[in-house]
Amino acid sequence: MQKSITSFFKPKIEPQSSILQDETKSNNTPKEDSPKTKKKDVKKEVSPIKNEMQKEEVSPAASTEAMDVVEDDSPTPSKPKMMQLNAEVDKNDVGEMYDPSMDTYHPLKQAYWKDQGLTPYLALARTFQVIEETKGRLKMIDILSNFFCSVMMVTPNDLLPSVYLSINQLAPAYEGLELGVAETSLMKAIAKATGRNLAHIKSQTHLIGDLGIVAEQSRVSQRMMFRPKPLNIRGVFSKLREIAKISGQSKITLVYDVFVACRFSEARFFIRSLIGKLRIGIAEQSLLTALAVALVKKNHIKDCKISKVSDVYKDEIAETTLILKTTFCQCPNYDIIIPALLKYDIKELQTRCPMHPGMPLKPMLAQPTKGVHEVLERFSGMHITCEWKYDGERAQIHLNDSGEMSIFSRNSENNTEKYPDLIARSKAILKTNDIKSYIIDSEIVAWDLERGQILPFQVLTTRKRKNVDIATIKVQVCVYIFDLLYINGNSLVTKPLSERRKLLFEYFQEVEGEWKFANALNTNDMDEVQQFLEESIKGNCEGLMVKTLDEEATYEIAKRSRNWLKLKKDYLSNVGDSLDLVVIGGYKGKGRRTGIYGGYLLACYDAENEEYQSICKIGTGFTDEDLRAHSEFLSKHVLSGAKSYFRYDASLEPDAWFEPVQVWEVKCADLSLSPIHRAAIGIVDSDRGISLRFPRFIRIRDDKNAEHATDANQVAHMYQSQDQVKNNQKSANQMDMENDFY
Structure with a gap:
């Protein structure tokens, strides 16, 4: 049968x-x-x-x-045939013993798949498993490099998918x-x-x-x-x-x-x-280092000291890593880099993988500072410039030779669909028709056309992200340009900021309410820096970006450089107050935080209504030791459900409710109106409460009990005292007066 x-x-x-x-x-x-x-x-x-x-x-x-694993209508194989199939499966299971962490690992001898022509997924999974069980970062990189080296030598066509799978991507981020x-x-x-x-x-x-x-x-x-x-x-x-x-x-x-x-x-x-x-702890920089080490191992495969290649060829690895990372910064696309890496000498890589519009660069980032005195210490004797730090969305704007414009976020996400209005008016910023291609670095902010001023970041977040119709846009934006990275086929990232800025002013122009240059001040006087900082805060900005103009002033792609310092209002001890808030709920952690609470729900105290009103969820500012200590303490105060005097939105329901027994000091960047949090509800707005933006844990206030926490009226006062809010209220009052007059 x-x-x-x-x-x-x-x-x-x-x-x-x-x-x-x-x-x-x-x-x-x-x-x-x-x-x-x-x-x-x-x-x-x-x-x-x-x-x-x-x-x-x-x-x-x-x-x-569960039985419908594979469907096949072919005739039933004979018993010997079935035994043969099972034997074949057993032979493939040798991959379960694959160990790329061996001290004597040899890229060819240990590549058990060399006769198959395809790299088994199990070899990569085993590599991930071994990396996950390894603690030292250098060893993790070495393990991944061993696997990459085997793939390079045995199945090079599998290197590109191996790289993408190792960082859990399917294509370039953009x-x-x-x-x-x-x-x-x-x-x-x-x-x-x-x-x-x-x-x-x-x-x-x-x-x-x-x-x-x-x-x-x-x-x-x-x-x-x-x-x-x-x-x-x-x-x-x-x-x-x-x-x-x-x-x-x-x-x-x-x-x-x-x-x-x-x-x-x-x-x-x-x-x-x-x-x-993936939870294996391999980030992009570690992956690039592993690729560089693998390449050096491949070049010295015949060396009898192959097991110690990282020590023997340390200088060559450092040089190869620098070239690879620099190339990736200007051309963040493995579809281009990996084939070039396999085909050409490493020293040709940068010329084979050039920067070009349409492919976002990893942005340069700034180091935070604790105050003006730190700026003075870092930039003593240098020519510096201060720019207002706008409270918006970082945007890298590209124009290619075909006239196509692209807009990318700080994380290289393609936001072009989100800003069709910017694309429609982009030609207005060009001083000449000779400009064929460019890449500019900028900040997009929400803009009030009638008042001619910047609106809070929360307003910008209400814009649609996809399928945006210009005719239906309600939130207008203005672009503040602060750097020029590429013009007419020429990369400028190795030029000093003073030269990049000169070219920016030469080729581009401002358009009121649409395109502006970042408000800047060139000075070495710290008193002027302090005054300019205060002006920026009054101008609805977050603070200042302080940059070198001539010395050490190149655009360092993908780096958080000390050549750019961030002087932000929430970093300064004399700007704004911290809040003392009550812990009322906990959220179970995942990953490294499994088994403890990884986040918490905090509340202020409303003395008038005798209730605790939710104000934020918090998960930053903690050390691993802090998290363990908090979990141990609060686990002793778990409630069966929320108290009747907890006021919160159902969407904030935590995994556990706590007795209001501990007060934490918390700092934040701003206070904003919230549709889900209930702090000070009815005081500033009848339907919305107030929440904290970017809250971070400072310390436990053992000297305060829950009823001595920050009061709802204090929260309302702090919100209304913000320059940004006061400016908006002044403008609104002025408009009301003008309307009444006319």
């Missing part, structure tokens, strides 16, 4: 207790583990799940769904290609693929704080008669891009198809990729 091969492709779902007993006896599991990372370590990490699994029962419906898969949808896919109960998947994720770990254990515990073909890096990367480009049920179907083929740690990192958090 002929049967469909589908029956052999379906996983054999057994009761969980049986699975756990037979887990280590499976014929498809390697008999030996890596000396560095034994399989029992994985079990230990997810032991809370395992304990729960022994209690869980798989529903018949779930089991049926292309905006995101996966957009909800965690709940992933839970459903995992439950369907493994036969587990959805409620159980949710509860374990809540307990562990990592859906990737839950997915891995659920997948490892599942026994199958036949496993799908092993995943490879190119295939997974292609599927992820496909998932990002589609929507609806088709997206989840693709997730399911890949997940059922995952083995061992592949499940963990595939799910984490979909969530958007």
Whole structure:
């Protein structure tokens, strides 16, 4: 009797207790583990799940769904053929023992996939797993470099997808290609693929704080008669891009198809990729360093001291890293850099990957300061300039040779669709028609056309982000230009600021209420700096940017440089007061903060109504020690529910409510009206309360009890005392008087 091969492709779902007993006896599991990372370590990490699994029962419906792993209408293979297929799967499981952390790692000898022509996804997942279990950053970079070196030498076509997967990207950041898969949808896919109960998947994720770990254990515990073909890096990367480009049920179907083929740690990192958090601690700068080290190792593969290449070739690694990072700063696109890296000598990389409009640069950033005295210490004897620091959105505006304009955010997000009005009036800022291409650095602020002044940042955030119709725009904007980085095919980032500014004034002009140059003052007098700072705050700005003009004055792409200092009002001890607020709720932490509270809900005290009114959520300003201490203390004061005298919006519901027993001193950048917080509601605005912008924890006020916390009337007074608010009120009153007169 002929049967469909589908029956052999379906996983054999057994009761969980049986699975756990037979887990280590499976014929498809390697008999030996890596000396560095034994399989029992994985079990230990997810032991809370395992304990729960022994209690869980798989529903018949779930089991049926989980069996549809692969569908194939071809004839049933003979028994010897099936044995051959299973043997092939076992052979592929050698990847579970892959260990790129070995001191004697050899890029060719340890690349077990060299005869396959494709890099297994399991090799990358194992690399991530080993990195996750490693503490030292240098060792983490070395591990990743070992893997990259093997890929460069054995399967170079897989280097580009390997790089993207290592930083959890699918394309350059400015292309905006995101996966957009909800965690709940992933839970459903995992439950369907493994036969587990959805409620159980949710509860374990809540307990562990990592859906990737839950997915891995659920997948490892599942026994199958036949496993799908092993995943490879190119295939997974292609599927992820496909998932990002589609929507609806088709997206989840693709997730399911890949997940059922995952083995061992592949499940963990595939799910984490979909969530958007790999949790391995490799940022972009570390990845670039790993690429540089891999390249040096590749060049010296025959050296008998290959295991100590990082020490032996330290200078060469430093030079290669600098070239690679500099290139990436001016050309942040791996689609261009990686092929050039593989084809040309490293010294040619910068010329092969030039800067050009349409591709955003990583912006130069400023160091915060504690006061004017620090500016004096840093820039003593130098020519400096002070610019108002505008409270808006950083914008890098590009015009390419084809006349196309692009607008990018500080994080290289493409915001072109958000500002069609800027594009429509962009020609007005050009002094001559000879300008064919440029890149300018600027700040976009909300602008009041009638009053001719800057509006608060919160107003700017109300603008639509996509599909913006010029005719329906309600929030007008003005662009404050402060730097010129590229003009007519020439990069200016290596020129001093004084020269860049001269060219800016030569080629561009102001248009009232639309395009302006940043308000600046060239001075070395600290008294003038202090006065200019006060003027900036009165002008609805955050403070000053202090920059060198001639010495050490290049545009340092992607760096937080001490050549730019940020003199901001909330950094200064003599500007603004801190608030003393009561902790009334806690939010469970994720990632590093799993098992403790990672954020808190704070409130001021309204003496008149005898209630605690929510004013902000806070998660910054804490050390790891602070978080542990706060969690330990507040866990002793957990309530079964919110007190009747807690006033808050339902959207702010924390994971735990606390007795109002502790007061924290908190600082912030600004106070603003809020539709969800309830502090001082009815005093300044009948429907909205007041919230803190960028709150950060300072210290515990043991000398105050909850009823001595900052009062609602004090909060209202602090809000109304802000120069920005006073200026808006003055302008509004003046307009009312003028209207009354006429």
